[in-house]
Every structure is written in C-alpha cells, then in structure tokens.
Amino acid sequence: MTETTHRTDVAIIGAGPVGLFAVFECGMLQLGCHVVDALDAPGGQCSALYPEKPIFDIPGYPRIQAAELVERLSEQAAPFRPVYHLGQRVDRLEPCRLSPPGAKPGEEPVDGWRLVTSKGTVIEAGAVIIAAGVGAFGPNRPPLQGIEAYEGRGEGQGVHYFIAKPESLRGERIVIAGGGDSALDWSILLAELADKLYVIHRRERFRGAPDSVAKLHALAEAGRLELVVPYQLDSLEGQDGKLEAVVVRDLDGGRRQLEADVLLPFFGLSMNLGPIAEWGLALDKHLIVVDPVSGATDRPGIYAVGDIATYPNKLKLILCGFSEAALAAHAIRRRLHPHEELHWEYSTTKGVPGA
Amino acid sequence: MTETTHRTDVAIIGAGPVGLFAVFECGMLQLGCHVVDALDAPGGQCSALYPEKPIFDIPGYPRIQAAELVERLSEQAAPFRPVYHLGQRVDRLEPCRLSPPGAKPGEEPVDGWRLVTSKGTVIEAGAVIIAAGVGAFGPNRPPLQGIEAYEGRGEGQGVHYFIAKPESLRGERIVIAGGGDSALDWSILLAELADKLYVIHRRERFRGAPDSVAKLHALAEAGRLELVVPYQLDSLEGQDGKLEAVVVRDLDGGRRQLEADVLLPFFGLSMNLGPIAEWGLALDKHLIVVDPVSGATDRPGIYAVGDIATYPNKLKLILCGFSEAALAAHAIRRRLHPHEELHWEYSTTKGVPGA
Numbered sequence: 001m002t003e004t005t006h007r008t009d010v011a012i013i014g015a016g017p018v019g020l021f022a023v024f025e026c027g028m029l030q031l032g033c034h035v036v037d038a039l040d041a042p043g044g045q046c047s048a049l050y051p052e053k054p055i056f057d058i059p060g061y062p063r064i065q066a067a068e069l070v071e072r073l074s075e076q077a078a079p080f081r082p083v084y085h086l087g088q089r090v091d092r093l094e095p096c097r098l099s100p101p102g103a104k105p106g107e108e109p110v111d112g113w114r115l116v117t118s119k120g121t122v123i124e125a126g127a128v129i130i131a132a133g134v135g136a137f138g139p140n141r142p143p144l145q146g147i148e149a150y151e152g153r154g155e156g157q158g159v160h161y162f163i164a165k166p167e168s169l170r171g172e173r174i175v176i177a178g179g180g181d182s183a184l185d186w187s188i189l190l191a192e193l194a195d196k197l198y199v200i201h202r203r204e205r206f207r208g209a210p211d212s213v214a215k216l217h218a219l220a221e222a223g224r225l226e227l228v229v230p231y232q233l234d235s236l237e238g239q240d241g242k243l244e245a246v247v248v249r250d251l252d253g254g255r256r257q258l259e260a261d262v263l264l265p266f267f268g269l270s271m272n273l274g275p276i277a278e279w280g281l282a283l284d285k286h287l288i289v290v291d292p293v294s295g296a297t298d299r300p301g302i303y304a305v306g307d308i309a310t311y312p313n314k315l316k317l318i319l320c321g322f323s324e325a326a327l328a329a330h331a332i333r334r335r336l337h338p339h340e341e342l343h344w345e346y347s348t349t350k351g352v353p354g355a
Numbered sequence: 356m357t358e359t360t361h362r363t364d365v366a367i368i369g370a371g372p373v374g375l376f377a378v379f380e381c382g383m384l385q386l387g388c389h390v391v392d393a394l395d396a397p398g399g400q401c402s403a404l405y406p407e408k409p410i411f412d413i414p415g416y417p418r419i420q421a422a423e424l425v426e427r428l429s430e431q432a433a434p435f436r437p438v439y440h441l442g443q444r445v446d447r448l449e450p451c452r453l454s455p456p457g458a459k460p461g462e463e464p465v466d467g468w469r470l471v472t473s474k475g476t477v478i479e480a481g482a483v484i485i486a487a488g489v490g491a492f493g494p495n496r497p498p499l500q501g502i503e504a505y506e507g508r509g510e511g512q513g514v515h516y517f518i519a520k521p522e523s524l525r526g527e528r529i530v531i532a533g534g535g536d537s538a539l540d541w542s543i544l545l546a547e548l549a550d551k552l553y554v555i556h557r558r559e560r561f562r563g564a565p566d567s568v569a570k571l572h573a574l575a576e577a578g579r580l581e582l583v584v585p586y587q588l589d590s591l592e593g594q595d596g597k598l599e600a601v602v603v604r605d606l607d608g609g610r611r612q613l614e615a616d617v618l619l620p621f622f623g624l625s626m627n628l629g630p631i632a633e634w635g636l637a638l639d640k641h642l643i644v645v646d647p648v649s650g651a652t653d654r655p656g657i658y659a660v661g662d663i664a665t666y667p668n669k670l671k672l673i674l675c676g677f678s679e680a681a682l683a684a685h686a687i688r689r690r691l692h693p694h695e696e697l698h699w700e701y702s703t704t705k706g707v708p709g710a
Contacts, residue, residue, distance in 0.1 A: 021414050028412065056707045057383065059376050059677040060413055060424050062431040069415050076417040292648050293668040313648040315681055322414040323678030326670055352411045 004121055006083065007098070008034040010332060011115050011125035013090050013276075016044025018306035018321030019131035020073040025329035026129075027080025028352070031336070034123050035082050036115065038089045043070035044133050049162055049269075053185070059319055069318075079352050088117040089136070093279045093302075098124055113301055127332040129295070130288060130304040131325070135273040142177065142233050142265045150236060150243050150263070158243050159236075159263045171195050175246045175258055177233055178266030184208040186264060187225060188215050197225040198258050200248055202232040228256065236263065276308075284310050295328035301335065303328040359476055361438065362453070363389045365687055366470050366480035368445050368631075371399020373661035373676035374486035375428040380684035381484075382435025383707070386691065389478050390437050391470065393444040398425035399488050404517055404624075408540070414674055424673075434707050443472040444491070448634045448657075453479055468656055482687040484650070485643060485659040486680070490628040497532065497588050497620045504596050505618070513598050514591075514618045526550050530601045530613055532588055533621030539563040541619060542580060543570050552580040553613050555603055557587040583611065591618065631663075639665055650683035656690065658683040 010026050012019050015037035023033045041047055046066035054063045061069070098112035115123045139161035141147065150158040155168035163169070163186065170193040176183055179201040185208075187199045199216070206213045220227045231248040234255060238244040246258045273286055282289040282298040287310035290296060295303040305328050306321035314320075365381050367374050370392035378388045396402055401421035409418045416424070453467035470478045494516035496502065505513040510523035518524070518541065525548040531538055534556040540563075542554045554571070561568045575582045586603040589610060593599040601618050604610045628641055637644040637653040642665035645651060650658040660683050661676035669675075 017414075024412070024414075056431075057379070058415055059372075059379075059674070060416060060419070060427040060431070062427065062707075064415070072415040072417065076411075076415070293666060311648060313682060313686065315685060317678075317681055319414070319674075320678040320681055323672075323675040326672055326675055327668060330670060331668065352417075 006034055006121070006123045008032050008083070008123060008125050009336060010034075010127050010129060010329075011036065011113065011123045012082075012129045012131055013037075013115070014044060014131035014133055014306070014308075015039070015042040015084065015086070016131060016133050016306065017046055017069060017073050017318050018133075018325055019044070019129070020070070020077050021322045022129050022131055022305060022325035022329060023077035023080055023082040024073075025326045026332070027077070027082075029329055029333040031329065031333060033080070033082045034085065034125070036085045036088060036090050036117055036121070036123070038087070038118075038136060040087045042074055042084065042086070043067070046070050051164055052166060055318070057317065057319060085117060085119075085121050085123070088119040088121060089274060090115050091118050091275050092116040093128065093275075096124055098126060111301060126336045127301045127303065129325070129328055129332070130276065130297075130302065130308060131306045131321070132273075132276060133307045134269070134271040135276060135286075135308065136271075139265070140267040140270050142267060144233055144236055147236060149241050150238065153241060153243075157261050158241065159265065161265065163264070166190065166193060169193055169262060172261045173259055174198070174262045174264065175200060175260045176264045176266065177201070178268075179203060179206045179208075180266065180268065181208040181212065182266040182268075184212040184216055186266065188212065188219065191219045191224040194225075196260075198228050198246075198260070199225055200228045200231050200233065200246075203230050228258070231256065233263075233265070273308075292324075293327055294331035295324050296331060303332065361389055361476070361478045363387050363438070363478060363480050364691060365389075365482050365484060365684075366391070366468065366478045367437075367484045367486055368392075368470070369399060369486035369488055369661070369663075370394070370397040370439065370441070371486060371488050371661065372401055372424060372428050372673050373488075373680055374399070374484070375425070375432050376677045377484050377486055377660060377680035377684060378432035378435055378437040379428075380681045381687070382432070382437075384684055384688040386684065386688060388435070388437045389440065389480070391440045391443060391445050391472055391476070391478070393442070393473075393491060395442045397429055397439065397441070398422070401425050406519055407521060410673070412672065412674060440472060440474075440476050440478070443474040443476060444629065445470050446473050446630050447471040448483065448630075451479055453481060466656060481656070481691045483657045484680070484683055484687070485631065485652075485657065485663060486661045486676070487628075487631060488662045489624070489626040490631060490641075490663065491626075494620070495622040495625050497622060499588060499591055502591060505591060505593060505598050508596060508598075512616050513596065514620065516620065518619070521545065521548060524548055524617060527616045528614055529553070529617045529619060530555060530615045531619045531621065532556070533623075534558060534561045534563075535621065535623065536563040536567065537621040537623075539567040539571055541621065543567065543574065546574045546579040549580075551614075553583050553601075553615070554580055555583045555586050555588065555601075558585050583613070586611065588618075588620070628663075647679075648682055649686035650679050651686060658687065 009031040010033045012035045015035050026033050051067035096114040097109040112126050113128045173196040174194045175198045177200040219225050234247040234249040246260045249255045288304040290304050290309045292311040295305045305324035307316045364386040365388045367390045370390050381388050406422035451469040452464040454464050467481050468483045528551040529549045530553045532555040574580050589602040589604040601613045601615045643659040645659050645664045647666040650660045660679035662671045
C-alpha cells in the first residue's frame with residue numbers, strides 16, 4: 001500500500017461526464033480538483049457501457065457518440081490540470097481539519113474531508129463532489145454453469161456483456177439474449193454485421209421502445225436475424241474456452257442447439273452504491289438526497305451531482321448533471337471563500353487558461 | 356393586422372439558446388411547440404450581440420462561437436418541426452379554455468393560455484415557457500446631438516453598438532468608447548484590424564477582467580492602439596451621415612478631435628421586460644420567480660427558464676438554462692397528460708425523429 005497524501009480544494013468521486021464537467025466548473029472558479037474513479041479511464045458508463053452509441057440530447061450536439069463526448073469533456077477540463085486517480089475506489093470518507101487555502105501562519109484550520117482509496121491514496125479536500133453515477137455497476141450474469149470460462153476472451157469470441165467495438169463482431173455467429181432496449185438496439189445494429197444472428201427472449205413480447213420492436217420484427221422477416229422466442233438460455237458448449245454453441249430451452253423443456261461464436265447476454269445492470277452507502281449521507285432509494293440548487297447533501301462540505309443525486313422532479317439526464325455540477329461548484333466556492341466577493345464573469349469575457 | 360389563430364401544446368417565448376433547447380426537450384416528450392421572438396432570427400443575444408465571440412462553458416464544447424451554437428441548437432430542434440413566429444413581440448398573455456389534446460367529443464375543456472403578438476398572431480397553448488433572456492434589450496446610447504444620423508449605416512462606417520462581422524472594420528479608423536469588458540474585448544480584437552484605433556474612457560482605470568486590462572495596456576505600449584483617458588465623448592463631426600471625426604473632452608473641458616470612420620460606444624445594455632412585466636407573474640428584481648425543479652411560475656401553466664427566471668443560488672449560465680428547459684418540459688408533460696404514465700426512455704434508446 002502506497003501512502004501518498006494529496007491536498008486539494010475539491011475531491012471529485014467519479015470521472016463520468018458530470019464529474020469531468022465539475023472539474024471545468026470548479027476550475028473556472030479557481031478551485032483545483034483531484035478526481036477518483038474505479039474504472040481505468042475517464043468516462044464512466046459512457047466509456048464502459050456504450051462508447052459507440054449515439055446520444056441525441058446533449059445540448060448543441062444533435063448527435064454525438066458517448067466516447068466523443070467524454071473526449072470533449074476531458075479536453076474542456078484539461079486546462080485546469082485535474083489530477084486523476086483511476087482504477088481505485090474511494091473506500092473511506094471521514095472528516096478532518098485543514099488549514100484554509102492560502103492561510104496565513106496561525107490561522108485557524110477549517111473543516112474538510114479525507115478520502116482513502118482502495119489503493120491507499122489519501123486525498124484531503126475542502127469539499128467533496130460525489131458524481132458517482134449509478135455507483136459501482138456490473139452486468140447481471142446469466143446463471144450458466146462454466147460461463148466464466150468463456151468470459152474475457154478476445155472481442156470476437158466468447159461471452160460479452162459490453163460491446164466496445166461492434167466491428168469486432170463482423171462475420172461472427174452471434175446469440176443475443178434479453179428483451180429490453182439494450183438487446184433490441186444491439187440486435188438491430190449487429191444484424192448488419194453478423195454472419196448469423198439469433199435473438200433469444202423468454203417471452204414473445206419485447207419490452208423496449210415500440211419503434212425498435214417494429215424494426216426487430218422487420219429484420220426477422222427479412223431473414224437478417226432469427227427470433228428464438230419464447231426460449232431461455234440453458235447451457236454453453238465449447239472447448240478450452242472457445243464457445244461453439246449456445247443451448248436454449250422452451251417452456252416445456254424442449255431444447256435447441258444454436259451454433260455460435262459469441263453470446264451477448266443483456267439482462268440489465270446491477271447497481272451498487274458500495275462504500276458510499278456507509279458514509280452516513282441521507283439516502284432515498286439508494287440515491288443521495290441533495291438540495292436541488294446547490295447539490296449540498298446533509299453533511300456540510302459534501303455535494304452530490306448527476307445520476308447519484310436525487311431531489312423532487314429529478315431527471316437522470318447528463319445535461320441536468322452538467323447544471324448541477326455548476327451549481328455545486330459555485331456553492332463550494334462560497335463555502336471555501338466565504339468572505340470573498342466573487343468577481344463573476346462569463347466565459348466569453350474571461351476565457352479559459354491557454355485559450 | 357392578420358388574425359391567424361394557432362393551436363399548440365407549448366408556446367415558447369424567446370428563440371435564444373434556451374428557448375431552442377426547450378423545443379427539443381418538449382419534442383422528445385411529444386409536445387409540439389410554437390416559438391415567438393422579437394428578433395428576426397433565432398439565437399437571442401448570442402446572434403444579436405456577439406455572434407463571433409467564443410463561449411468556453413458549453414459542456415462538451417471546449418470553445419464554440421455563439422452563432423455556431425445557435426445553429427447546432429436549431430438543427431437539434433428541427434426534427435420536431437417547431438413553428439417560428441419571428442420579428443414579433445408577445446404583447447398579451449391571457450387565460451383561455453381549450454379542448455385537451457386528443458380530446459374525445461364532449462370532453463371538458465382545460466385551462467390554457469392565449470398569446471397575442473405585436474403582429475396580431477394568436478397562439479393558444481396548453482402551457483407557456485418564457486425563455487426571454489433579459490427581455491427586450493437595447494444598447495445605452497451616448498447623449499450626442501445628431502447621433503441618429505450616423506446610426507444604421509453600412510457596417511464599416513458610422514455608429515455601431517453591436518458588431519456582427521469584425522472583418523467589416525478592417526482598415527478603418529475606429530473610436531471605441533467605454534471601460535468595461537465589451538470595450539476591452541473589442542479593443543483587443545480590433546487592434547489587429549484597424550488602421551487606427553482610439554480607446555476613450557472617462558477614467559484612467561478600466562473595469563474589466565484583469566487579464567484583458569493588461570492586454571490593452573500592452574497593445575497601447577506597442578502602438579497598436581491609442582488610449583485617450585480620462586476623456587469623454589463630446590460631439591460628432593461629419594456630413595450627410597458620413598462620420599468624419601469624434602470630438603472628445605477631458606475633465607477640464609479641453610477638447611481633442613479624433614479623425615474616424617467608425618464610433619463604437621460600449622456603454623452597456625438597457626434591459627426591459629416589456630409587456631412580460633404586466634402579466635401578473637411574481638417578480639424579483641425584474642426576473643420571474645420560479646420553482647427551481649420545474650420552472651413553474653406562480654401562474655399555473657406558465658413556466659420560465661434561462662436568464663429571465665430566478666430562484667435561490669440561480670446562475671445565469673446557458674448550460675443551466677438547458678437543464679431548466681428539460682425540467683420544465685417534463686413538468687408540462689405531467690400537466691398536460693396527468694393520467695398518462697410516461698414510458699420514459701433515454702435519447703440513446705429512443706433516438707429522435709429521422710435519426
């Protein structure tokens with residue numbers, strides 16, 4: 001365990017789009033940031049779950065891929081020189097006393113927070129912004145014996161829960177399992193690329209957007225994919241970690257063996273607040289309760305923004321998280337510099353460092 | 356006066372960036388919109404006051420010109436086929452009774468609003484979003500005798516309060532008057548283009564961003580512009596509407612005559628709510644008081660978003676206005692379809708029309 005203690009104005013937990021934009025907003029107010037994320041790269045769900053999926057509701061982008069949005073936001077944050085601590089989870093968050101920023105000798109210490117990560121990194125900060133999205137997340141895995149042997153293989157083979165590069169699946173025999181939007185979207189997209197595509201669902205009816213369901217059936221009629229319904233996953237066949245077939249069964253126990261190189265189960269995500277649940281913050285249905293106009297939680301100096309924060313009428317939209325990040329940054333500025341009138345300027349007049 | 360009555364789900368007052376994004380958010384919730392703006396083109400202040408100025412705090416755009424942002428937002432709204440009524444002001448807003456959207460025969464009418472514009476256009480809507488920015492705005496004009504004769508000339512001559520195309524000023528003899536950020540920004544920018552540039556201010560000290568003030572003095576030292584301080588505007592000289600010189604005077608009445616083709620006075624904007632102030636909405640310092648999580652005003656069915664709306668900790672940032680527009684659209688959806696559970700989907704799964 002390395003024991004490095006960092007000192008910063010604001011510690012941000014979560015490097016998803018909203019965490020990245022919080023760096024920018026803090027930077028515009030001359031607050032430095034350290035950012036911790038459990039994943040190995042910035043971007044949160046956008047990077048991990050759907051990097052190539054287009055998003056249509058980022059204001060000013062009629063259409064942008066998740067990965068590109070993350071890149072732009074990282075670029076926007078960069079002039080403020082955030083320090084990233086990636087591949088580590090914040091395990092502990094505890095109050096501490098800090099000398100205020102720019103303190104003169106003999107000045108009283110102020111209340112702050114100390115974060116300790118799973119890698120032993122220690123960060124002491126005047127304020128904390130929790131932008132942890134859905135918390136730690138992972139796919140719901142189907143209960144198939146020996147499935148682990150087929151996980152984590154190369155992109156074009158075995159069992160995958162996320163698809164980073166659809167191109168890697170070109171020409172493969174693919175089984176998609178699931179009945180929700182992810183299963184539908186990927187079925188529609190992969191119908192173009194696959195050598196053979198089976199779509200398995202345990203009911204006749206799919207749960208997704210009506211327009212997507214119609215597209216799925218049209219593709220099935222055109223022979224671009226085969227609907228195998230109502231069936232569910234039964235077992236996997238293969239050797240030495242190489243998948244050869246997916247066995248499915250109907251409600252009466254009748255079985256079919258589908259030759260396949262790749263199985264893509266889309267059974268949703270399990271979310272898990274992880275250690276955040278133990279920090280004594282007021283929660284409502286696993287979300288952190290905040291003041292909508294500042295992001296303040298019930299613990300002074302801790303703020304929450306984005307999908308993990310809740311308040312009446314809350315919308316889980318990235319664009320709302322951006323606004324919440326701006327409001328939290330301003331609230332933190334007032335908290336850390338209570339006696340200083342901020343000479344507030346717009347970005348058009350002030351610009352950003354190096355611009 | 357034409358008397359056309361339109362019927363729509365939502366009437367949006369103001370076609371600035373936030374009004375345009377409100378069209379998109381309403382569209383995603385299957386609410387149609389009509390949009391009214393006093394200006395002749397969408398974009399509000401962005402288009403009218405600083406189309407070529409870069410903005411640095413639009414999330415996902417490290418730098419974007421105001422005019423380009425407006426273009427992107429218009430494009431994003433377009434699939435939802437908003438109807439624009441430009442070059443007209445909403446003069447009256449009064450309650451009316453409407454049959455609900457998709458009403459069956461005999462169904463009770465519901466409360467709505469009727470808008471009447473300065474051109475006689477009548478719009479009946481289930482809800483209204485006021486996204487009118489600073490309201491009607493105009494430049495503060497210096498009190499110089501006969502100044503009108505020099506206004507509204509071609510771009511490269513006479514008196515201008517806004518600059519749409521800096522290039523039109525290349526090679527001209529220019530006088531800039533004012534001591535704030537606009538005067539500073541344009542002085543710095545036009546120092547590169549002008550044949551001769553005078554910067555007049557009635558004090559020695561400028562009020563803008565410290566970094567801009569430093570740049571101004573550096574340009575003055577390099578001979579790229581001439582600071583004429585402390586001086587103020589005295590009179591204009593010219594013939595047949597063609598400006599020939601600007602006369603300035605110091606505190607003791609001493610005069611200087613500066614030969615010039617163009618005078619650019621930057622004495623700030625006067626804002627004016629106009630008829631909005633008479634609609635009986637609760638106001639606080641000329642802004643409309645709203646619920647921060649819905650944009651609801653104190654009159655049912657009327658919402659306000661963006662710079663014209665206020666609540667505790669409010670930030671006048673475009674990005675916050677975007678979020679406010681999303682919250683208002685959802686609140687309106689609940690209001691207009693109270694018995695209908697919205698099958699809420701993300702833009703990534705649902706897409707937009709034609710995408």
